[in-house]
Amino acid sequence: MTGSPIWHPFTQHGLNEPIPRVARAEGAMLYTDDGRDIVDAISSWWVTTHGHAHPRIAAAIAEQAARLDQIIFAGWSHEPAEQLARSLRAIMPESLTRVFFSDSGSTSVEVALKMALGYWLHRGEARHAIAVMEHGYHGDTIGTMSVGARGTFNRAYEPLLFDVTSIPFPAAGAEKATLDALDAACAAGAAAFVVEPLVLGAGGMMMYGADTLAQMRAICAAHGTLFIADEVMTGWGRTGTMLACEQAGVVPDILCLSKGLTGGAVPLAVTMASEPVYAAHLSTDRGRMFFHSSSYTANPVACAAANANLAIWREEPVLDRIATLCAWQAAHLDTLSRRRDVANIRRCGTIAAFDVGDEGGYLSDLAPRMMGLFRERGVLLRPLGNTVYVMPPYCITAAELDRVYATIAEVLDVVGT
Template sequence: MTQHKTFGPALHVERAEGAHLHLRGGKQIIDGISSWWVNTHGHCHPKIVEAVQEQAAKLEQVIFAGFTHDPAENLTRKLLSKVRESFENCDGVPLQHVFYSDSGSTAIEVALKMAIGYHDNAGEQRTKVIALEGGYHGDTFGAMSTGERGVFNALYEPFLFEVKHIPYPHKGQEMRTLQWLDKWLNRYGKDTAAFIFEPIVQGAAGMRMYPAKLLKKMAEMCREYGVLLIADEVMTGFGRTGTMFASSQAEIVPDLLCLSKGLTGGFLPMGATLAPRKIYNAFYHDEKAKQFFHSTSFTGNPMACAAALASLEIWDEEPVLQSIQTIGEHHRKAAGWYSARPDITDVRVKGSIFALDVRDDVSGYLSSIAQEIYDFMLDNGVLLRPIGNTVYILPPYCIDEQDLERIYETLWRSLDSLRDEGLQQAA
């Protein structure tokens, strides 16, 4: 996702602490995007550091097929209890099994394979998958197939499998989305294995936000036809949208829940795909050919498990949800100021996420203002990485008011500078 010819040299990070990155040469930068949305409690949280150090000295890695260990078992118990708690009062079957992999993309691949395999092992060959237009689910081939087709993957298009994309529910067009889905389900509902979506916020599409109620409705419609719901909470999981998991705001328990990024507090790479017993049971068979065929060498890595367990314990020991709420309050205040700017549209906030669109002749990923804002912010000690003409702030939850104010203020100046440049060019 970087054009090396034009992007400039990479910055050399020596260490990090809390919301700050420390560069070689002494410069300090506020990490306004949680290092690509992975970090939750701040960099090098001492509890996670200690857990990983301790685990590294005991058991660093072992085959996780036919073997097990404390970190994986303790994490699984903890994760499932957090999930149970978060989805209390939501509609659906409890998630009781976890498949560990090593990234968001692999968590998605696993979910897709489970969905297709579940139906097949139950004697139903469902060959279709539907996804929400604009989604991003990763860069492996299955994940790319389900994601938005665009400049990111145009080259690989002939190699991607067919996925039908439901029109995105832009404001005022929600009925169109529901009508499309209704028509599809009437025709192909029984051939459709799964519906994959990023619940309520589409990250890479530009932090696009849509109503939880609409997702609930779409989920209910899919359920009538036995279409499995795959919630991609790789970005939205672990508090980003104000609740532990975004799907709970739509009051649904997904059939397959994909997690990564914040799972380890952003400390180590890890993916997890959670499934209910019925999906586990579909592969539980006397026949070897019916097993779930998927392996990743580092599945259940003990150090990643230890990091994830420590991270989940931090949720119990520190007021993390309260911090997210406070970040949201600051964002909403800032949203008020930014909404008054004529060069800005659609200022939006959900949980700890703040986003706005800059008016530009070229909207979307190829807009050149992303680079200009990125450079300006970095020169002024803040890491933001706009997506085309969308600028967003997605900070670690430990960020303090002073750093948040600094981000808003620097972004304001960055937009002024863009505007003045535009005026100069026009003159």
């Protein structure tokens, strides 16, 4: 064996692409071992909201680690988790009364699926089918791969995946086909519909309207199908509001949150459920309890980080910063629209995206080429196939964002030659 023993995620080590080593970070900037400064234009995989090494979050982590670092959460509790649950109840939709902790976005969706199936089992109704949206992505565990798009990400694991009912993506002008297909799936007895509200992230930053989201929610409600909103990426202000669902006036039966829950500092996730979902599992029969956990469920240090994050949301003008970033993104996209080598320019809140050429698909050779060019020029951007997206922390300065888009222009000039 030569080189590092580390096996990196979503990395083909056979290509021997350089892997920079980051020594520290602050705000929207990363600093490498070799003295380079890098603008983090994708919030380190969509997690960092207020900026790297945020003093309030870092201090909360250090203080909690010195007091209580870990405790089993099955049958035990602690103040950071209880405070976090209360704080989430105060800012999330009123009908989402129950907070279940896990440790990643994938597991928060796994939990949601298990809650939904348990709900129907304990009601004595045989509803097992799960409806999903085409091109969706919900994680890399077996359940979340099953409810995500089939193809490159999970071809090797196909024998392990369960069948789902796929609803077509509501492309502009084709929304009726989506709604009709969802109505048919729900009428046939779908147990739940799981969807990324407004923006399909890993599917290529595909965006659809709030009106369609509201109509999908209404269809599910009419048939009693549980509506699961995967806001792991779209939550915490990414679409311009705290939750993407807010823009459609939608309240899900089950809500999945992670990434920005701790400001991106440490892993933590929650699945929030309505009272009927919780009540279906409530019994004197131990066989009806909710059978899910991990060793680090509601880790006190992670909960302390999340509490610091929520304090920032309460006490600082976060939504004002988001509104400013939205305006900056819109202005940069307007400038970008004058180029002939980009297409399908789109934005939802702080998320900006566009396509380069017609080399679609996640394995497009254009993606690693552009990623390398961005990296060489001091910007962290990770295209999804031929889709380039910009999703920076809310603390990014105008100058830093200018640098990102100037670099994008340089790279487009290179790949177009």
